[in-house]
Amino acid sequence: MRAHTPEPRARTMPSETMRLYRCYPRVPGARRGRPGHWSYVPSPQLHGRWDNADLYDSWYFSRSAVGAVAESFYNKHRWIAEVFLTPAGHPRAIAEFEFSGAPLLDLDDAATLLRLGVAPSRVVVQDLSTTQQLARRISESDEGTHAGISWWSSQMPSETSVLLWGRDRQPPPGLRLVGVQSLSLEHPAVVEAAARLFRVVG
Template identity: 40%
Template sequence: MLLHRVFLHDPASTPGKSGHATYLHRPQGAGRWDNPSLYDAWYLSPAAEGAVGETLGNLATWSADMFEHPSGMRRALATFSVPDDLSIFDFDDATNLQHLGMRPSQVVIRNKAFTQSKAATLFAETHHGGGRRWAGVSWWSYHRPSWRNVMLWGTAGEPAPLTLQTVEPLTLTSIAVVEAGRALSKPIP
């Protein structure tokens, strides 16, 4: 399975360092599924346009300067491969919501204390053999419910199972940008 994320890119950066697709900005804790004392949270999307839309969807106007950052880095789209058989808890599944005693509205409402506690509960779930039951969680996009979001967790002992495939610097003509703009009704100059 392929997953995508938008990040600040420095072509000279090395793996795990700022500006590289495998760098995770810290401190974490502001994301809806974050629990930095337990795991690193990798936010991704199975759709490239979903990753762009999640990152830029709150901007009222889209223009070429939205890709630039004051640090001198530029936004880029990273594509990772992950094993197809990853066990991801899907918050768009009614049985899963029952398992946690949740209603769909509790996924939609942005109550980070609540969703972070549910993520911590899922992170702690294990199989009978002791292995972690879930590799992460998925839910629908706030910006476009047909887009799915995925958060994979990683720890020092069990890094997120991500293999970097490609990095594409983003421009107004990038297919993912054009598709996200169209889906979100953002006029692109």
């Protein structure tokens, strides 16, 4: 008699407190929820990897400061001081958070991808119709079990990227700001990201 093989269980990233990071174009004195404040997300969101503006707000993070810098500035092949300034001349910033909400669905887990019937290449493919449809499918079937998803950074695969689902332009539940730092060519996360991405600095 053939033995029953149990279906692989999807892995979730644990719900204990984790650190998250995001880069943003800080404007001194910006009000909460307005452009230039860490809590601002544009509306509508259409061009992000996992965006589905009719279902949720997309809050993108990295599990490390280096990963956040890499994801934000990878398309610049020469990193000069002006890369880390806003059009108005203010230093861009990196915000650090503690997150203690619901767990994340881990898309860097073989059992999770097998359960979803998704190949790893479809997670990081540069095709919005593919990734946005996958996110829609996950969000619509999740029933509040997870706060979002995590996957490996397409720019720096050793780093983990995170999407938290938000609502009504409010920060996701369980997200708490720890601090904000200005970015520059001397910031340690910029120095390390430049070295790992083989960017020319200065």
